[in-house]
Amino acid sequence: MAITGRNDTTGRRLRLGMVGGGKDAFIGAVHRIASRIDGEYELVAGALSSTPERARESGTALGLAPERIYDDFKSMAIREARLKNGIEAVAIVTPNHMHYPAAREFLKRGIHVICDKPMTSTLSDARKLAKLADSSDALFVLTHNYTSYPMVRHARALVESGALGKIRLAQVEYVQDWLTEAEEQGDNKQAQWRTDPERSGAGGCVGDIGTHAFNLASFVSGLTVERLSADVTSFVAGRQVDDNTQVMLRFDGGAKGMLWASQVAPGNENTLRLRIYGEKGGLDWSQEDPNYLWFTPFGQEKRLITRGGAGSGEAAGRVSRVPPGHPEGYLEGFANIYTEAARAIRAHAAGEPVPQEVIFPTAQDGLLGVSFIDACVRSSARDSAWVKMG
């Protein structure tokens, strides 16, 4: 029962700032916990709300020094870039439409960006940001956190190893129920911005969670979606964006798939499930039970591989902290993104290339995700015609 995984023998913590994530936010707190778990970061600055007063309150509550609580991200980027001990990285956890404007200010000043998904609210912004990230010396890390669960890493490694043979099918679904009723018409701020196309983008459910499913299927299968046919629906009266999206997928090389994203399916809290089938075997993984991976080599018994247990290799082990049977969860998966980013940032600071085993979603993944949203909306508008991605 050796400790697999994360070495917590850290030295100096990286200085982290945050844009968004003040009171009433959900994902900001997640990013903060994730940044702390492996002891790689210290939050030292923030522009935590678009409302200055709330930004100040939130910063104070988080124990930030008063001079590093900012009213807006631009002044934060400018000042922190000049400080001797200014932030080395910034977490952007605003509603989607602000990702690009905020990321731009930091990237162009050489501050690494850890940004929530989807990358932007428009395809145009996504293209600009991808281009900027490409040309910037600073790193851009997108928090498609589900790709950092250890057993997802192992699933990908199994596919890469050829254990499944040529991949034929990728079936993925991400299902919730919290928008079954018109939650946004009450005072739920999370529901409000996520169903507001101005802030969220053209995709509602497909953008919020469909992109996670899309990214996960691509990450594990190693395949690229070439065309898709989508049916984008809004079931709840008055809702401005989709709350249920069905997609048929065609990958390069002939593999096919289906993707279902819904936020109106009662009994589902956060059901993200991926199944991959090849000529020689199949995989099945569920986010709500993340420490397990079903693997069936065709013609053999089903095997339940556990995080850190027999058959769970190095790809999982290096993003694990505790032995098998001691469940790691959502926050540890999220922390893995932060720690991978820290490794990349430290390598960058040392003038070294990012180590090969370090994996995190990039701006190119983000562009693909926004292209996916766009393609779903386009296909659905054309009566579910097959449309090309990108």
Next chain:
Amino acid sequence: MAITGRNDTTGRRLRLGMVGGGKDAFIGAVHRIASRIDGEYELVAGALSSTPERARESGTALGLAPERIYDDFKSMAIREARLKNGIEAVAIVTPNHMHYPAAREFLKRGIHVICDKPMTSTLSDARKLAKLADSSDALFVLTHNYTSYPMVRHARALVESGALGKIRLAQVEYVQDWLTEAEEQGDNKQAQWRTDPERSGAGGCVGDIGTHAFNLASFVSGLTVERLSADVTSFVAGRQVDDNTQVMLRFDGGAKGMLWASQVAPGNENTLRLRIYGEKGGLDWSQEDPNYLWFTPFGQEKRLITRGGAGSGEAAGRVSRVPPGHPEGYLEGFANIYTEAARAIRAHAAGEPVPQEVIFPTAQDGLLGVSFIDACVRSSARDSAWVKMG
């Protein structure tokens, strides 16, 4: 822990014949066991193979009287119709293309037909058979056996009761792995006829199991598919029919759905799963764990309803035999079709209408199933265009 369900105090057994189901057949033995479980039938005649010698061998092995072992179904229909104690019902368990010719001979002689699915191998045959069944005095029962699992009956009752509110979504999948490789190129007779369009029809996987999924979703939701968009695929080299089918569904009243049928998904033996979501709640049922039904009223805890347990009502109880915790399975579900048919046949013999609570799939359901296959193939040929059913 009272015995819910089936009363086994039967009197005289109904005289049953069988067409097909000889040596090397799978489903014939299932029908025979199903016919025996509740003691409602006695198998007394058979034309058990299209090969006379095999028909004779199989009949002898089953203990049929020599004079009631037939070389072909037509002579069986003719002679049994004339016998004083001839068969009252016949089970047709041949490959699909023989369903119609066989059923016709019996129906037109007033012998009740219990027929395997899909109803026919062509839409044209299906239409003729549906018309014939409509006009015949004899009953036609299609063995979409999955609709007779007690918890499927309860699921339907819950939907009917309004417990889920207006239905928005029906997600259904039927997944196997036994055709992952080119099984039909060996000596597997089951694989051979099921992948031979002459005997199976235009649909392979979509006909063999997709129709079950389609029928189940319709049965429980109470909804009618109006249009569908399908992607029909054959992954295995040399295979003449599809082995994987993806479908997007649009129901009357605005509900939507997805259907996935596959026989090339390693790790899946017979994974038939149905999920139904409405404005007020959700249901989840899986064939491989058939004694359970998940039911979540929106905003409440998930409830695991067990066959015969609390919350499992009369619709399930009348097709159950043993108390909760004593699992009933596939054969009992199949037997329920036979017993429902027996009730209808006995009512018919007594000149009474079929009791209202008796439920079985009819020729109209069979026609819908074959229409579904046809629509999937048509849509796929038109690049997954939305096509109308029927």
Next chain:
Amino acid sequence: MAITGRNDTTGRRLRLGMVGGGKDAFIGAVHRIASRIDGEYELVAGALSSTPERARESGTALGLAPERIYDDFKSMAIREARLKNGIEAVAIVTPNHMHYPAAREFLKRGIHVICDKPMTSTLSDARKLAKLADSSDALFVLTHNYTSYPMVRHARALVESGALGKIRLAQVEYVQDWLTEAEEQGDNKQAQWRTDPERSGAGGCVGDIGTHAFNLASFVSGLTVERLSADVTSFVAGRQVDDNTQVMLRFDGGAKGMLWASQVAPGNENTLRLRIYGEKGGLDWSQEDPNYLWFTPFGQEKRLITRGGAGSGEAAGRVSRVPPGHPEGYLEGFANIYTEAARAIRAHAAGEPVPQEVIFPTAQDGLLGVSFIDACVRSSARDSAWVKMG
């Protein structure tokens, strides 16, 4: 997807009688269905109740010929033994205290006995019956039905094969909730006799279900309990027998175990679970999900073996009827006892030995079961002292 298992090509059915099992009985109907499933028996005679009027009503309802409906088992035994086509076997499904008197009448007249468990209500009766069965030419079959589930057979085969190494631990539990309240004080006849020491014996819960657990653990592990320490409890006020029993077990060869039987554990319908651990591996099987067996060779991934699937061998296959993924249940497991008995009876009739692969619980198993009840009660009376079995 070949049909593993049961050959349904039966010839002549064995003539079966039944003692007990009339109206309001539970297990009688189970025996009748079990006897029908594989087509090996025809019920032709019965003394179905200790009340003549009820016996007659029940027999009529079951369609027995009037002259073969008996008022009592003794006259049935006498007359059937004399008939040219008298019964060849009798099912005894009365309350426990009548098992011995009834079995005696049939055994001594050469009629095979299929008897429900526990074998008798007293240890003295059990010894007499075991002796009688030993000396009788007729067969005695005890319906410890759980040993006939295919995956239980496979579990036993795995242990026998040495796949688990030397066995260290057998943990077994059989848990229900139907006696959580004083059900016997209402009109539940099942609860009444099962909690009446005159009819049930000294053990309540430990006799009714504890013996199943004990038998199952012995059957799969291949080990013999040498000593046990028990704590026998009656939680419900006014209850005359135990409704919860805890036992620590010591097997020959040094293995240990725990057994828990309860009928007062809300949320448990019929939770019979067995876990066996050896030096090289572990097994886990649950009756409510009977088509699966977990097997973990130490140091390897957990494997989920499915009935009829990869890794499920001949011992399971010969008591299976349908392919993997088509769940078999309680009634099929019970039917396996009947069909094994039929094989033995047919061999007996042909003057041949019972085939080696045919397995059924015998009077010796029954004696062990009643000894187990007795030992639990004795130990508990001596403040849970370790007592010897037998």
Next chain:
Amino acid sequence: MAITGRNDTTGRRLRLGMVGGGKDAFIGAVHRIASRIDGEYELVAGALSSTPERARESGTALGLAPERIYDDFKSMAIREARLKNGIEAVAIVTPNHMHYPAAREFLKRGIHVICDKPMTSTLSDARKLAKLADSSDALFVLTHNYTSYPMVRHARALVESGALGKIRLAQVEYVQDWLTEAEEQGDNKQAQWRTDPERSGAGGCVGDIGTHAFNLASFVSGLTVERLSADVTSFVAGRQVDDNTQVMLRFDGGAKGMLWASQVAPGNENTLRLRIYGEKGGLDWSQEDPNYLWFTPFGQEKRLITRGGAGSGEAAGRVSRVPPGHPEGYLEGFANIYTEAARAIRAHAAGEPVPQEVIFPTAQDGLLGVSFIDACVRSSARDSAWVKMG
């Protein structure tokens, strides 16, 4: 989908030291992560190994200031107590036999102690430590971390609320497989000290994990074990302590229970499961799936309560961080102990009483745990006689 639970708006971090937990340790890293998750502590000093060189190496690797890396805990206690900004709390994560000597040095200097379990290696030490903790102004917190899982808190709240009625049964098991072979004869340091009675105490498995099970059952049921009967076994040749322990329990008020702890059960990684049954309902919780709690009110459907979901109340909510469906795991449960301790420490520093809702295991719980080990060993030595606790 509001964020239930932990407010991460921390101010100043508490200064934490650590004794033990250097290289090759398992639980030290767990404590460090747990202390970081909610941002309540900063590790600033350590005596991380009994070997000075290793202590120094480990401290450096963790980024401690050189002057706060100590060769032994005593000099650390003395110096830190004198420092102006010395540690406010110390985590003791050594092998068991050092818990008492280390805790004593800190407690008597007013430094709060967070100590791993079991509290001590001898009953004598446990009594002394409990007495010392009682009389000390400093707090003593024992890391029975499993009691801090949100759904365990909810389970306890349900019992307290009377939802289960009077408790009759507590069944608990903690099962692993990592000591199936003689791991301690290799170079596994974890196995070595845990099977060495000098360092571990008289209990091996029963001390290491049995105490967790005992503590959990007591915590949730609210009951006190009065007497127990145990069978303590060592299966692996040459092993000096037990690797499997079976216990029957009698609680105050008449409830009964069984406890099984094993480290030789292949296929079990860290299977801690608790079931509680009362006159009105039952509970079932498993550590490897910790975000779920099964609750069955007698006579109603089984309900699956999810962390943060419907029916999961304030007791769970205040120790949760993310919405339902986003699994929290072992580290979050462990962090809850640290955060509860932080609340107590901050209240203490403010001269206020520990808030009523703050829950953590105390030295009294620790004494009970060591008494449990002692009672198991005593009972087993007396042929499993019932012995009194304490």
